[in-house]
Amino acid sequence: MTENKQGMTDQVVLRVEDLHKAYGENQVLRGVSLSIRRGETKVVIGPSGTGKSTLLRCINQLTVPDSGRVWLGEIEATSREADINRIRAQIGFVFQSFNLFTHLNALENVRIGPMKVRGMSKEEATKLAMEELDRVGLGDKAEAYPAELSGGQQQRVSIARALAMSPLLILFDEPTSALDPELIGEVLSVMIALAREGMTMLVVSHEMGFARSVADEIIFMEHGVIVEQGPPAQLFSASKEPRTREFLHKITELYGDQG
Amino acid sequence: MSVILGSIGPLIVKGVPTTILMTLGLLGTGLLLGFPIAFAQVYGYRPLRWFCRAYEQTFRGIPALVLILLFHSGLARSFHILLPAFTSALIALGLRSSAYQSQIFRGAIQAISQGQMMAARSIGMSKFQAIRHIILPQAFRLSIPPWSNEFSSVLKDTSLASAIGVVELAKEGTLIMTRIQYALGAEWILIIWIVVALIYLVLTYAGNRSLAFLEDRVRIPGFEIRGRVER
Amino acid sequence: MEFFKFAGSILPRLIEAAGTTLELTACAITLGFIVGIFLALGRVYGNRPIRAVTSVYVQFFRGTPLLAQLLLIYYGLPPYLAMVGLKITPFVAAVFGLGLNSAAYQAEYFRGAIQSIESGQMMAARSIGLSKVKAIRHVILPQALRIVIPSWSNELIYSIKYSSLAYFLSLTELTFAGKKIALHTARTFDTYVIVALIYLVIVLVVSRLLLMLENRVRVPGLGGNAEHR
Numbered sequence: 001m002t003e004n005k006q007g008m009t010d011q012v013v014l015r016v017e018d019l020h021k022a023y024g025e026n027q028v029l030r031g032v033s034l035s036i037r038r039g040e041t042k043v044v045i046g047p048s049g050t051g052k053s054t055l056l057r058c059i060n061q062l063t064v065p066d067s068g069r070v071w072l073g074e075i076e077a078t079s080r081e082a083d084i085n086r087i088r089a090q091i092g093f094v095f096q097s098f099n100l101f102t103h104l105n106a107l108e109n110v111r112i113g114p115m116k117v118r119g120m121s122k123e124e125a126t127k128l129a130m131e132e133l134d135r136v137g138l139g140d141k142a143e144a145y146p147a148e149l150s151g152g153q154q155q156r157v158s159i160a161r162a163l164a165m166s167p168l169l170i171l172f173d174e175p176t177s178a179l180d181p182e183l184i185g186e187v188l189s190v191m192i193a194l195a196r197e198g199m200t201m202l203v204v205s206h207e208m209g210f211a212r213s214v215a216d217e218i219i220f221m222e223h224g225v226i227v228e229q230g231p232p233a234q235l236f237s238a239s240k241e242p243r244t245r246e247f248l249h250k251i252t253e254l255y256g257d258q259g
Numbered sequence: 260m261s262v263i264l265g266s267i268g269p270l271i272v273k274g275v276p277t278t279i280l281m282t283l284g285l286l287g288t289g290l291l292l293g294f295p296i297a298f299a300q301v302y303g304y305r306p307l308r309w310f311c312r313a314y315e316q317t318f319r320g321i322p323a324l325v326l327i328l329l330f331h332s333g334l335a336r337s338f339h340i341l342l343p344a345f346t347s348a349l350i351a352l353g354l355r356s357s358a359y360q361s362q363i364f365r366g367a368i369q370a371i372s373q374g375q376m377m378a379a380r381s382i383g384m385s386k387f388q389a390i391r392h393i394i395l396p397q398a399f400r401l402s403i404p405p406w407s408n409e410f411s412s413v414l415k416d417t418s419l420a421s422a423i424g425v426v427e428l429a430k431e432g433t434l435i436m437t438r439i440q441y442a443l444g445a446e447w448i449l450i451i452w453i454v455v456a457l458i459y460l461v462l463t464y465a466g467n468r469s470l471a472f473l474e475d476r477v478r479i480p481g482f483e484i485r486g487r488v489e490r
Numbered sequence: 491m492e493f494f495k496f497a498g499s500i501l502p503r504l505i506e507a508a509g510t511t512l513e514l515t516a517c518a519i520t521l522g523f524i525v526g527i528f529l530a531l532g533r534v535y536g537n538r539p540i541r542a543v544t545s546v547y548v549q550f551f552r553g554t555p556l557l558a559q560l561l562l563i564y565y566g567l568p569p570y571l572a573m574v575g576l577k578i579t580p581f582v583a584a585v586f587g588l589g590l591n592s593a594a595y596q597a598e599y600f601r602g603a604i605q606s607i608e609s610g611q612m613m614a615a616r617s618i619g620l621s622k623v624k625a626i627r628h629v630i631l632p633q634a635l636r637i638v639i640p641s642w643s644n645e646l647i648y649s650i651k652y653s654s655l656a657y658f659l660s661l662t663e664l665t666f667a668g669k670k671i672a673l674h675t676a677r678t679f680d681t682y683v684i685v686a687l688i689y690l691v692i693v694l695v696v697s698r699l700l701l702m703l704e705n706r707v708r709v710p711g712l713g714g715n716a717e718h719r
Contacts, residue, residue, distance in 0.1 A: 062377055089383025099378035102371075102481050103397045113382040116392055147481025158378075165382055320693045321686040322654040325665055329682040332672065337679035415555035422658070429557050436565060449566035456554040456562065463553040 011038045012073075013169050013200050019058050019068035021051070028054045029065065030224035036169060041201040042229075043211040046221035047247060052204040053096075055221070056171045059202075060091045072168060089117050092162030092170035096177050098154040100146040106133060106157045107142040110164045118165065125164075132160040136190050152183030156190055169200035176207060208251060212236060220244045263447065266435040267454055274431035275458060281349065281417045281427060282466075286410060288353030293360030297398075298390065300361065301368045311361070318358035324419050326351040331423040348420035356413050363409060367401035368394060400477055407470045411463050418459075428455055497684050500671050507667030508688055514584055514653045514663055519646055521589030526596030531626065533597065534604050544597070551594035556655055560587035564659050584656040584663075592649055599641040603634040636707055643700040647693055654689075664688060 014036045021029040028051040036042055044052050057063035059070055061077060061084050070077040077087045100109050110129035114120040120128070133139050136156040146154055155175055162170050172191065176184045188210050195201055195214045205211060211218055212232045219229040220241070228241045239245045300311045318326070331347035334340040342350070371394055379389035421430035432455040439447050532544035551559065564583040571578055607630055615625035654665040662670070668685035672678040 062380060085383045085385050088381055093381035095374060095378060097374055099374035101375060101393050103479055112392060116388055117383040145480040320690045322651040322689055324654045324657060325682060325686050333679035333682045336676060418555035418557040445569040452558060452562035452566045456558050459554040459558060
């Protein structure tokens with residue numbers, strides 16, 4: 001289905017070059033490089049504690065990398081002169097723990113970015129926010145506060161919050177890991193729809209079914225480096241690296257093969 | 260009996276307004292100073308954090324009465340800065356309340372999960388915007404219950420201003436006590452102090468009800484935080 | 491420096507007065523502890539009239555200024571005490587004022603601690619045949635007292651600072667001693683700064699000691715590390 005995807009071009013949206021990050025003695029990222037073209041979906045998999053989340057956070061500088069560079073299009077996000085707030089505004093981020101603003105209802109959560117960061121009027125921003133809430137199927141929950149929403153609903157609002165910024169790409173940091181099993185499906189189907197509409201996405205996830213059916217490429221990371229990357233078919237059935245095969249074997253045993 | 264009733268008049272007409280005015284003044288002063296101090300303690304640079312910490316510890320560690328004497332008699336007699344008693348008390352107790360209030364706000368800010376700041380930054384908000392639009396409104400709501408405790412502490416501490424001659428409720432009580440003792444005899448003094456105490460009770464109750472009402476008005480699901488017992 | 495010379499000259503008198511401050515605080519906090527425990531037990535385990543009385547007591551003492559309570563005791567009660575042949579000294583009045591006031595706060599801390607102990611503890615105690623009183627005495631209270639230490643520490647620090655209100659009864663504790671010195675020497679500001687510093691030192695030392703006590707009696711799984719004021 002990758003070839004049917006809309007809007008995929010050769011234009012590189014994100015380029016990451018040789019990222020390093022250490023917390024004290026612990027080398028979390030040890031030279032990670034990757035790039036994503038417009039419309040592509042890439043899924044990062046790998047054992048926990050191998051720097052996948054750190055990688056995502058380094059991309060939009062929520063965590064500052066020790067060395068290495070990140071480009072968003074032609075702009076270097078890691079350069080000293082870069083306006084990091086403007087760059088972040090163009091990179092959506094979906095957190096494992098949703099992080100919806102607790103004191104704002106769903107509509108206000110989605111609307112605050114367009115208003116305060118993009119400078120839209122309240123009317124414009126409200127209209128946009130309603131569209132994005134409809135897009136994730138929560139138009140009727142606009143007035144609800146985060147505490148009144150299920151985990152799945154909260155995560156969909158947080159996707160709408162990212163979408164409302166019209167991002168160049170969205171980073172997903174284990175978006176379904178904090179959810180009860182019966183709520184995972186609703187979030188995944190929103191993500192699948194986004195991928196098919198041509199959104200550029202970099203997803204850290206353990207959902208092998210999702211990875212297999214939606215990803216243009218799967219990136220297997222371990223111990224802070226990319227061990228292997230390639231199209232799902234290649235990685236799942238013809239992996240070159242024994243460590244990749246071992247991990248895939250373990251994870252399908254654990255989570256089942258939903259593919 | 261008419262002497263008693265006649266004495267209660269000034270308590271309510273003169274004492275109560277001064278007590279209320281001072282309470283509001285102190286809460287305002289403490290709020291105005293306490294909020295920035297709290298943010299400086301959480302988000303400020305290290306020297307600033309140390310300074311605020313020292314400020315907080317000092318003003319909390321010194322008894323309110325000593326502060327009042329220091330800021331009134333101390334300034335007047337050693338430096339010839341003659342402040343009206345009301346002003347001295349306002350400064351002394353206001354600085355003290357700002358130390359306690361900064362602690363309340365700091366606790367509230369720190370109770371907000373790190374993810375809130377991160378999410379705000381992730382959509383491109385500056386640190387200042389994130390504090391203004393995300394952290395502050397949440398900290399405000401979390402602060403209301405402990406702030407109610409601070410209100411009643413401050414209300415009660417205004418009575419200490421009587422030491423430097425501010426004619427608020429307690430001082431008014433003392434003045435009336437002397438008068439009544441000569442007019443009716445010492446057995447009646449008890450009545451006066453019971454009346455004074457009851458007036459304070461009413462003020463405490465009214466203030467707490469108003470704050471509970473405010474808390475109700477700004478209530479949002481997910482912010483049902485119970486106040487701890489504190490003095 | 492001149493300031494230190496002055497400080498040195500008045501320190502002996504202030505330290506003696508600080509002794510009175512500590513003595514007063516110790517008596518008051520002890521009275522408050524004893525009354526407070528009974529109030530708390532009354533509020534949790536008492537029948538309806540007892541609960542009502544204890545609750546009114548707590549609300550009265552927490553809702554009114556300590557100063558009003560002290561003046562009520564020191565000036566309001568003597569005519570009635572005289573009828574039964576009793577006299578009240580400033581020290582005794584201060585101990586009762588501070589102590590009965592502190593009892594109300596301590597009662598609230600104890601009540602909070604007792605109520606935070608899960609009901610299974612009481613059930614288990616009764617299941618092995620302990621009477622209710624014995625269950626409270628041997629199972630509930632030992633746990634509650636450990637849980638209450640952080641708040642109780644705050645209360646002690648508060649009592650030290652608020653013992654300064656005995657000033658209004660002309661009792662020569664630290665603050666009133668400061669006032670007397672200030673009057674004689676006319677170095678009012680310096681005197682009160684020194685008084686303030688002595689309070690700070692006392693508060694600091696007592697906080698340290700209480701922290702040590704807390705670590706001494708800690709039982710794994712009981713009570714968190716509540717923030718210290």
